[in-house]
Amino acid sequence: MTSDADRRPGFELSDAQWREKLTPEEYAVLRQAGTERPFVGEYTDTKTTGEYHCRACDALLFTSTEKFESHCGWPSFFDPAESDAVILRPDDSLGMRRVEVLCANCHSHLGHVFEGEGYPTPTDQRYCINSISLRLVPAP
Structure with a gap:
């Protein structure tokens, strides 16, 4: 996991291009x-074997x-697929201290x-990720 949130993304689009590429x-x-609201995401309870890719890039x-069942309302993972797949950065919004998870390639918000x-x-970590940030590619 990279903690260098100042690193430039490898995949960049203008705001207008992001709005065109993604649903609202x-x-x-x-x-x-x-x-996204808890317990509504398409991958919250899925047990399909495969890879989870960034929906933006x-x-x-992951x-x-x-992936593991945490029963928190969002898909949960204990580690990214590769150590440099995500960027972690402090998030002090909402009056609390959390750690935001960003896609290292496009810097899109994934969760916390x-x-x-x-x-x-194995890691004592729970990557709580929005389903809408992911696209599951099932294993062949």
Whole structure:
């Protein structure tokens, strides 16, 4: 995981191009750091084997191997597919301290990562990711 949020994205579009490429709902989450409602995302409960790519730029972010059931209302992963797939940055919005997760390739908002919640995962982390930020590519 890269913590260098100042790093330039490898995939860049103008705001107008992002608005054309994404639906209004995708744009609100991916480009404006919104959050979809809990328990409504298409990948919250899926158990399909495959890869989860960024819906904005198609970069590989997570795999089904790292996905686990946290019952929090959003898809949860204990680690990204590759260590440099995401960027982590402090998020002090909403009057609380959190860590935002961004796609390292296009800097789109994915969700947040939490630690120390006691889940029985190898990393003790929960990447709480908006389904609308992802596109599942099922394994062949």
